[in-house]
Amino acid sequence: MRTFQAPKGTYDLLPPDSARYLAVREALALPARRAGYGYVETPGFEEVELFARGVGESTDVVTKEMYAFTTKGGDELALRPEGTASVLRAALEANLHKAGNLPVKLWYSGSYYRYERPQKGRYRHFSQVGAEAIGAEDPHLDAELVILADDGFRSLGLRDYRLLLNSLGDRKCRPAYRELLQEFLRALDLDEATRDRIEINPLRVLDDKRESVQKQLTGAPMMRDHLCQECRDYHERVRELLTIAEIPFEDDPKLVRGLDYYTRTTFEFVHDGLGAQSALGGGGRYDGLSEMIGGPELPSVGWALGVDRTVLALDEEDVRLDLAPPVQVYAVPLGEEARRALFSVVTELRRAGVTADFAFGGKGLKNAMKSANRSGARFALVAGERDLAENVAQLKDLESGEQAPVALDEVVSRLRSRLTLTTVREAQ
Structure with a gap:
């Protein structure tokens, strides 16, 4: 097809x-x-x-x-x-x-x-x-x-x-200048289309990029002088x-x-x-x-x-724009219960102004972390059954590799604080 x-x-x-x-x-x-x-x-x-x-x-x-x-x-x-x-x-x-x-x-x-x-x-x-x-x-x-x-x-x-x-x-x-310019242009060796343009808008001939035309414009009257x-x-x-x-x-x-x-x-x-x-x-x-x-x-x-x-x-000029990453936080749930819990956290993060994504499709830990790294996120939020039993998720800094548990009800405030601090440091 x-x-x-x-x-x-x-x-x-x-x-x-x-x-x-x-x-x-x-x-x-x-x-x-x-x-x-x-x-x-x-x-x-x-x-x-x-x-x-x-x-x-x-x-x-x-x-x-x-x-x-x-x-x-x-x-x-x-x-x-x-x-x-x-x-x-x-x-x-x-x-x-x-x-x-x-x-x-x-x-x-x-x-x-x-x-x-x-x-x-x-x-x-x-x-x-x-x-x-x-x-x-x-x-x-x-x-x-x-x-x-x-x-x-x-x-x-x-x-x-x-x-x-x-x-x-x-x-x-402009009318008087137009007549003066037309008189000058009519004496040049120009193609038929350009000659037609002389009668409609002669100024446009000055803008002709062809070298054969530009060579003939030497000495043409300029508007600035009139x-x-x-x-x-x-x-x-x-x-x-x-x-x-x-x-x-x-x-x-x-x-x-x-x-x-x-x-x-x-x-x-x-x-x-x-x-x-x-x-x-x-x-x-x-x-x-x-x-x-x-x-x-x-x-x-x-x-x-x-x-x-x-x-x-x-x-x-090889100028690289300082673009914000499309994703700041990437959630990696391990198991169905974690999927429900972290999906709710991701929704809260987005509503709080944090760009966040989610490991859709039931990916395993290894593939999900690869996706987190490819997304450009600064932090990964990982949770499995043991984490949920303790009502926490693991917050991993994808740049430094540091990881620490965070209470689920503190994830949004903690991440907003960390991301704000990171932005301030980068600006200094």
């Missing part, structure tokens, strides 16, 4: 590796939660038009990479290729912007889907943590989000990454705030990222140890996106950080 495998370009997360992914998600989200961002969760699929309008019809995401399908009812839907458009749609639908407390600050975590050529660091199913601040135009907000992302990476122990920063102007100064005074002052304030917060950054005039909705502040975190897939995440300001998808004018800014790429960066 045929056996099934995960679809091409996807992966399964399984223990023990999955613990690292969970730790990365939590670390990247924690700074945003501390800054007042509330959790939002949106459907895994949306109307195709939401992404066509918001992300941009000329982007590779929409034209080549989106998983689109027609439902039995005739609705045109797509698996979400990114999070911002969905989160903004949800906020507008719920009228969060009318609650009188702007900006609306939201964070999220989930799976996203793009039909891409699978390679290390680029998958068709990938995980991101994102944060969006909706409804305020303030350079302090842009700086806040950059700092929160940087704090998340640093809390994990990452060091060898760089922050790239740019400004893409606004609706006042910013209006308001955008120039805004960007300079963001730079000042990052400098005050001791966040190093590099000005990158070609940074436009892959989505059409960005305005003004644009940023990206890159890790040179990851090769072609160097972007750990990024984001920027998207002041016109709300209007693009039918909402009011709501200047906003946000980012999305890749969990998969961050894990790869940790591997590249």
